[in-house]
Amino acid sequence: MTGIAMTDAGADRPLLEIKGLHMHFPISEGILMRRQVGEVKAVDGVDFSLRRGETLGLVGESGCGKTTTGRCILQLERPTSGAILYDGVDINTLSRSERLALRRRIQVIFQDPYSSLNPRMKVGDIVGEPIHVHGLAPDAARRRARVRELLQVCGLNPGFADRYPHEMSGGQRQRVGIARALALEPEFIVCDEAVSALDVSIQAQVINLLEDLRERFGLTYLFIAHDLSVVRHLCQRVAVMYLGRIVELADCDELFDNPLHPYTRALLAAVPVPDPVIEAGRNFQPVLGEVPSPINPPGGCVFHPRCPKAVESCRRMRPALRELRPGHWVACSEVS
Known part of the structure; x- marks a missing residue:
């Protein structure tokens, strides 16, 4: 089995670039006369890129927009706006025949192995x-x-x-x-919670298999997950999502050892420690409040209603994703 050959022209540019991606689902009411009364802002302005041969982990709570981002990349959903550049070409502008050819290069591993295979x-x-x-x-x-x-x-x-x-x-x-995902010899695979439905012992085997396949065939993964221990083992970089937006992106070790965004810190602090003595002595303070609805997200920084560091400007201005350290991007105006 051989991977798809990489051209010299595209060797230096990212394999995938996401620019200003939005995916809003309309909410309608009425029986005979349907009218739109609102929209669910599942993905609300996402930017990131993937280099060839790397694994990028996309993490966050349920409902933050991870899977919807993956579905937009796979063209299972047509984005409301934004660009998805694959090997330098915006796939949103491709014709039907061109998208069919693209299917050979991009594949997916679904979350549930019980419902993703035809039982007949x-x-x-x-x-x-x-x-x-x-x-x-x-x-x-x-x-x-x-x-x-x-x-x-x-x-x-x-x-x-x-x-x-x-x-x-x-x-x-x-x-x-x-095996089905590998059948067309792809170069990029979206792993949508690919191990979350499996027992822990089986998870380790499948994770090791995915890593071996990446090295053997030069694959690139977008690894969507909520299990941070799995992400740390498999991924080279990690992007943290909250309510449809990326709040932090960095190399894996840098993000786990030095998280800067208050939400990332809270997410990592929530991971239990296996040692019961250490766990009992931890000063863990959970984030207050509930995740706001994507139908009516808060203005400014989407995390400000629950953030312990929020100030008045956080309610008014949406912070841009800034590179505070080499390769470490954070969307928080109070972090420097």
């Missing part, structure tokens, strides 16, 4: 379907050989090609999902 199809057909659709192996015998190779690469017995998903464990199903 055998594993061999599930993994082989994208190969058949894109015409990579028109011959059935070559397609079966390719499927068996992919299953073996993902740590499964090639004989599993004749099984149905219900005959496999959760970890085995997720490996099938990974």
Whole structure:
């Protein structure tokens, strides 16, 4: 199995650039005469980039917009505004045939291995379907050989090609999902909570598999997660989201060792310590209040209603994402 060749022209530029991404879902009411009465601001101005061969972790609480960002990149949702540049080309402007060609280069590993696989199809057909659709192996015998190779690469017995998903464990199903994502030899994979539905022992195996595949095939990952321990093990950089916006972005070790944004500090402080003695002696103070509704987010800094460092200007002005240290970006006017 070989990855897609990288051109010299694109070697130095980011593989993916997100600029001013917004995804607002309309809220309508009425039966005969539908009218829009509001909108859910799921993603409200997101900027980041991915270098070739790296893994970027996208973390935050449930409902912060992580998965919606991934779906926009995959073109499963059409963004309200903003640019998604893949290898220098805005994919929002592509024609249908051009988007189909792009599918070979961008794939996804879904969160739930129980619902992401068709229960009426055998594993061999599930993994082989994208190969058949894109015409990579028109011959059935070559397609079966390719499927068996992919299953073996993902740590499964090639004989599993004749099984149905219900005959496999959760970890085995997720490996099938990974094999399906690799079938088209992509260069970029969106991992949407790819291990959160698995047991902890199985999580470690799948994480190690993803890392091995990244090194072997030169893959680039956007790793969407809420488990910070998994992110620290797998990712080179981490972006923290809150209410549809990125509040901090830095190299993994830098962010975990020196968090600057008050929300990032609260998020890391909430991680329990395995040692019960240390955990009992910790002076942990949870963030007060509830996450505001994305239907009516607060003005200025979206975190200011819960922030212990908020001042009057935080209520009026939305802080820009600033590079306070080399490679360390923070959206907070009170941090320097």
